Amino acid sequence: MKTIATLFTAASLLLGANLAMARDLGPDEALRLRDAGTILSFEKLNEAALAKHPGARVEETELEDEYGRYIYQVELRDSNNVQWDLALDAKTGEVLRDQQDD
Template sequence: MNTLTALFTAALVGLTASLAQARDLGPDEALRLRDAGTIVSFEKLNATALARHPGATIGETELEEEYGKYIYQVELRDPQGAEWNLELDAVSGQVLKDHQDT
């Protein structure tokens, strides 16, 4: 019985951890956070991303809450056609990740 309990507990902890890792925020919640001054404006976040890759265009953006932090994800395509994925801290505007999509 102890083995079954241990397996159930491990499965429950794993499920809970995966649920707590990231949560996509909808447009209404994202706008509420921006209007409240909790996160940087989307225009500033986009400008920061574009400054890293001059001439690029923004494809897709997404705001997530990961481990209690707001992360703004931006997909860019540069003039040479390369795709870039950036993650920015939505509260400070700091670039956390900037890597080319392969």
């Protein structure tokens, strides 16, 4: 029984540590980072995402701090009504992930 409790505690701590490493940034903090030149403008980031799927439209965006790296999450819907999830490095605009949503 002690082994199960130890495993559960370790799993809980690991999950909590992972959640603490990634956090959503609010609009004020995102604008501050943009104005400081730490991240690209949201227009440039959206353009980089839309370049991967011409004719698509942006449905949702979110800026996250993941392990000290700013990641811009974008949901797109293309002309065939397919939803795409993209992750971009908010500092460089590099597309890190581009996958069709299930």
